Amino acid sequence: MTTQMDRRVAELLHHRRAGLAKGDPVTLPLTPSTTFHLPDVQGAPYIYGRNGTPTWSAVEAQLALLEDAEVVSFPSGMGAISAALMATLRAGDKVVLPSDGYYVTRVFARDFLAGLGVQVTEIATRAYAQADFTGCAVVYLETPSNPGLDLIDIADVVARARSVGAKVIVDNTTMTPLLQRPLDLGADLVVAADTKAPGGHSDALFGHVAGRDAALMARVRDWRRLSGAVPGAMEAWLVHRGLETLDVRLSRMCASAEVIAARLAQHEAVQAIRYPGLATDPAHDLAKRQMTGFGFLIGITLKDATVAEGFLERCAFMTRATSFGSTHSSGERRARWGDAVPEGFLRLSIGVEPVEALWSEIAAALG
Numbered sequence: 001m002t003t004q005m006d007r008r009v010a011e012l013l014h015h016r017r018a019g020l021a022k023g024d025p026v027t028l029p030l031t032p033s034t035t036f037h038l039p040d041v042q043g044a045p046y047i048y049g050r051n052g053t054p055t056w057s058a059v060e061a062q063l064a065l066l067e068d069a070e071v072v073s074f075p076s077g078m079g080a081i082s083a084a085l086m087a088t089l090r091a092g093d094k095v096v097l098p099s100d101g102y103y104v105t106r107v108f109a110r111d112f113l114a115g116l117g118v119q120v121t122e123i124a125t126r127a128y129a130q131a132d133f134t135g136c137a138v139v140y141l142e143t144p145s146n147p148g149l150d151l152i153d154i155a156d157v158v159a160r161a162r163s164v165g166a167k168v169i170v171d172n173t174t175m176t177p178l179l180q181r182p183l184d185l186g187a188d189l190v191v192a193a194d195t196k197a198p199g200g201h202s203d204a205l206f207g208h209v210a211g212r213d214a215a216l217m218a219r220v221r222d223w224r225r226l227s228g229a230v231p232g233a234m235e236a237w238l239v240h241r242g243l244e245t246l247d248v249r250l251s252r253m254c255a256s257a258e259v260i261a262a263r264l265a266q267h268e269a270v271q272a273i274r275y276p277g278l279a280t281d282p283a284h285d286l287a288k289r290q291m292t293g294f295g296f297l298i299g300i301t302l303k304d305a306t307v308a309e310g311f312l313e314r315c316a317f318m319t320r321a322t323s324f325g326s327t328h329s330s331g332e333r334r335a336r337w338g339d340a341v342p343e344g345f346l347r348l349s350i351g352v353e354p355v356e357a358l359w360s361e362i363a364a365a366l367g
C-alpha cells in the first residue's frame with residue numbers, strides 16, 4: 001500500500017518535471033545570480049537575490065511537499081528559529097522554551113529577546129505535560145529534545161496552548177517531516193536545522209520554517225528579506241541534492257539505531273540509555289503514537305568523562321564531532337559544552353554504515 005508519505009517522497013524526486021522544456025537540464029541548475037533581468041517591475045518571478053532565487057524555490061518546493069505546508073528557507077537552523085520567534089513575539093509577550101533543548105535557542109532568547117522586552121521562561125521538556133500556559137504568546141518545544149531525548153505529547157501541548165490563545169512552534173530537527181509531523185498535530189510553525197539529516201553530508205548549513213497560516217508565513221518571509229539572513233545558492237543546491245536521498249538514508253539510519261540501541265541496552269558498560277524505540281524507554285508509548293520512526297539518535301551514559309572519551313577515541317567508525325544526522329556515525333560527550341547531562345553522557349548519531357561493521361567497532365571500543 002502506498003502511504004501519503006511514500007507519495008510525497010516520490011513527488012519530491014520528480015518535482016521539477018512539470019517545469020521542464022525540451023533540452024532543459026534534468027538536474028537543478030545552481031543559480032548564483034543576485035540580480036534578474038527586469039525590463040519592467042511588474043510580475044517578475046525573481047527580482048533581486050535577497051527576495052528570492054530559483055535555487056531557493058527548488059529546495060523550498062521539495063520541503064513544501066514533505067511538510068505539506070508553505071516553507072521559507074534560511075541560512076541555518078538558528079536563522080529559521082530566530083525568524084520564527086521574531087515573527088511571532090513582541091515586547092511584553094511571554095515565551096516558554098525547553099530548558100533541556102538546543103542551547104543556542106535559549107541563549108538567543110536570553111541575550112536578544114529578553115532585551116527587547118519579551119519575558120522568557122524555561123521549563124524542562126517533561127514539565128510541559130503539567131505546565132500552565134496562561135499568558136503565553138508562544139509555546140516553543142523540541143521533541144525528542146536535543147540532547148536528552150525526552151519526549152512531549154505535541155497534540156496535548158497544542159490543545160492546552162490553543163485554549164489560552166498561545167501559538168505553538170516545534171523544533172523538528174531530530175525527526176524531520178518524514179518521522180514526525182507537528183503541523184498535522186496542530187502546531188502553528190515548524191522550525192528545523194536542515195544542516196542535520198536533510199542536507200545529510202555535513203557540508204551545508206541550512207534551515208527552514210514551515211507553516212499553514214499564510215499571514216504568519218508572510219511575516220516569516222518578510223523577516224528574511226528585511227533582516228537579510230538569506231541562504232547561499234550553493235547551500236540551497238546541496239540541500240536540494242541531499243533531500244533526494246533523505247528517505248533512504250533515514251531508513252538505514254533508524255533501522256541501524258534500533259539494532260544498536262537494543263545491544264547497548266544489554267551492555268554492562270552502559271549505565272543508562274535513552275532511545276525512544278526501546279520498549280523500556282519511558283517515552284516509548286508516546287513515541288509509537290507520535291512518530292513514524294524512532295530516529296537515529298541514541299543517548300548513553302558511560303561511567304565517567306574519561307571512559308566516555310576513551311570509547312569515542314577507540315571507535316574507528318564514530319566521528320568525534322558536534323552535530324548529527326550525517327552519513328557517518330558520530331558521537332559527542334555533551335557535558336563538554338555544559339549541557340545539563342552526566343559527565344559520561346554521549347549523544348550518538350547513527351549513520352549509514354552497514355550495521356554489523358559499525359556494531360563490531362562499537363562493541364570492541366566499549367571493551
Ligand SMILES: *Cc1c(COP(=O)(O)O)cnc(C)c1O
Pocket residue numbers: 076077078079081102142146171173174192193194195196205206207
Ligand atoms: C543543530 C540544531 C539547531 C541549529 O541548527 P544550525 O543549522 O546549526 O543553526 C537547532 N535545533 C536543533 C534541535 C539542532 O540540533
